[in-house]
Amino acid sequence: MKRLIQHGLMFGNLVHISSPALIERYNRALQHLSGKTTALTDFHVDISGYSPEVGDELGDPLYLNPNGVNRQFILLTTEQKRAPLLNVKFSTSRDILRQFIEDNESQLFALTATDAVAGELVNSVFKVTSPRRLFDLKKVEVEADTVGGTLKTATQLGNMVDRFKTEEDAWFDDVLIADMIGAAKQTGDVTRNPVHLSQTLFEQGAFWTAHYGGLYLFPDLEHPAVIASGEKPDEDLPIKYVFDLSQRNRIAKFFDYNDLVEPIVKARGVDAAQILQQKMDFITIDTAANAGIDLSKLDRSDMRRLVRRHVEQLPDEYHALAQVQSWARSGGRWPRISSDHPAYFYTLRAADTEHRDLVNMLLAELCPLDVRQLFICHKELFYRTYAGWPEAKKAYVADFLAREYQVDKEGAREALFGHEPDMQGEVSAPTEDLIARVGPWGAVRRP
Structure with missing residues (x-):
């Protein structure tokens, strides 16, 4: 690491x-x-x-x-x-x-x-004793105060000020006045500068949790489901459908019924062929690294040579994506890729819904060879899988992410997944000169 x-x-x-x-x-x-x-x-x-x-x-x-x-x-x-x-x-x-x-x-x-x-x-849950308890996590309240209890004291002072203003004979209550003076020394004038935190209650609809091997909960959809990264929970859950990652057809139908995904080649405002090419490059790198090939200082011609040399070893994902890319570039016959094909989820991205980030996170887990999406959308899984890679792949991926993604995170995320908030929570436009040089998808260096 x-x-x-x-x-x-x-x-x-x-x-x-x-x-x-x-x-x-x-x-x-x-x-x-x-x-x-x-x-x-x-x-x-x-x-x-x-x-x-x-x-x-x-x-x-x-x-x-x-x-x-x-x-x-x-x-x-x-x-x-x-x-x-x-x-x-x-x-x-x-x-x-x-x-x-x-x-x-x-x-x-x-x-x-x-x-x-x-x-x-x-x-309302202090310990997740069973997967069923996760469905009780509907709201999260933020409780906060200074260590010295400034907010609590300010609330007490505010109540004392109200008493002082409304109660008869409060002007003569020496204890109340002394308590107000003591509290004001800690909080200041709460009548002019009120100390109060707003927006402390948050709804929690769909979410991912690391508990029980990793679970994606979508309880608030028209067709709700739970998707397990590992084994499905062995207890009955208060939801009709529970899938694991091996049930690719069921997951694909779940995405489709809820309009949660869209094909990359049909997404507006992106260069689908370039995005698919980068996914294919990552698959090539994985194959070459497992074969013990030196992956340092690769350019586009080097990548083509790797493909030619290892074409028989490249997995089905590569060949199917190549067909889709060919269609995106030159048209012709649309390659039919069913949901049980290992390349199917590589051709998708999350649709623009409130669940977009969670869906992209799940897609990253379904497409583990796309290391850039894995890093962006599911860092916990990225770090775990990175530890088991060959050294050549570790070096290539770390260099690629530092060189092509870190320099323009917002531009790359926008090009891949749609508009993304930046670190300040605002949507920022991609840097045009940077995109012209390297491409928002993180292009491989050209000779």
């Missing part, structure tokens, strides 16, 4: 914490949440305040996520909204945290100026 870290492809965009004041605040919050502290003098944190260095020091990668359900968080700065979420257990957690920070940014900025904000993503 060292190669990925050096290229900024793993643990990238984490927030560096080295100030003694911030470390002291972090320890107060960590003690408050878990009863633990760190002796490190500098470390990095993700959007939730989780630090891989602290996790390693404590020997507990889930020190802010006990039981993998109600994720706790520590906010030292609102800049954490740009950071990734590590050790993901639910696909919705980062979006909820980022939305919470953005919706309350001015308040959180003021609060974190003097203290850490600690909290939890709370739902």
Whole structure:
């Protein structure tokens, strides 16, 4: 994994914490949440305040996520909204945290100026004792306050101010006045600068969870289903259809019935032939790496030579995609690829629905040889599979992602999947001169 870290492809965009004041605040919050502290003098944190260095020091990668359900968080700065979420257990957690920070940014900025904000993503389930319990995760509420209890005190002060204004003889209540003065020293003037967090309740519809080998839950569709990455749960679930990844025909029908996918060649505003070519290149690289071929400094002519040399070893996915690409470039007879063909899901991308990200995540798992989509849409699976690749493939993929994807993430994602929000949550246009040079799909170097 060292190669990925050096290229900024793993643990990238984490927030560096080295100030003694911030470390002291972090320890107060960590003690408050878990009863633990760190002796490190500098470390990095993700959007939730989780630090891989602290996790390693404590020997507990889930020190802010006990039981993998109600994720706790520590906010030292609102800049954490740009950071990734590590050790993901639910696909919705980062979006909820980022939305919470953005919706309350001015308040959180003021609060974190003097203290850490600690909290939890709370739902009705504290431990997933069975897959059935996952269907109880319908809403997530964000509970947060400074370690010193500023928000709680501000609420109490607001109530005391209301009493002071409305109750008869409150002007003569020395205890009430003393309590108001004491609370105001901590919170400031809440009548002029109210301290209150809004938008703390979030709906959780369809989502992915790492529990039970990985499950995709789509309970809110017209034709709902659960799709298991591993073995299907052996208990009855409150949903009619439960598939595993081997049931490709059933998954294809599920996509079709709910209008969740579209063929790449019919997507508007993309160069389908180039996207298919890149998928074919990744398949070629996998075949060549398994054959022990040196993959350094490849250009387009080198890639063609690899195809000619290993044409008999290339899997069915390659040959079917080549037929689709030929149709996209020159027309002719449409190649019929059924849903049980290994290339079928490589020809699709998620349609523009509210479930687009989750569908692209599932498609990445169904198309593991498309390493770019795997990295973009399912990083947890990418890191697991990367560890088992030949060194030549590791080097090629790390270099490709650093060279062709990292330089223009938003442009590449838009070209592949449709409009994508950037790190600030806004849709940004692709950089035209960059696309002209390398192509939004990440073109292989030309000689």
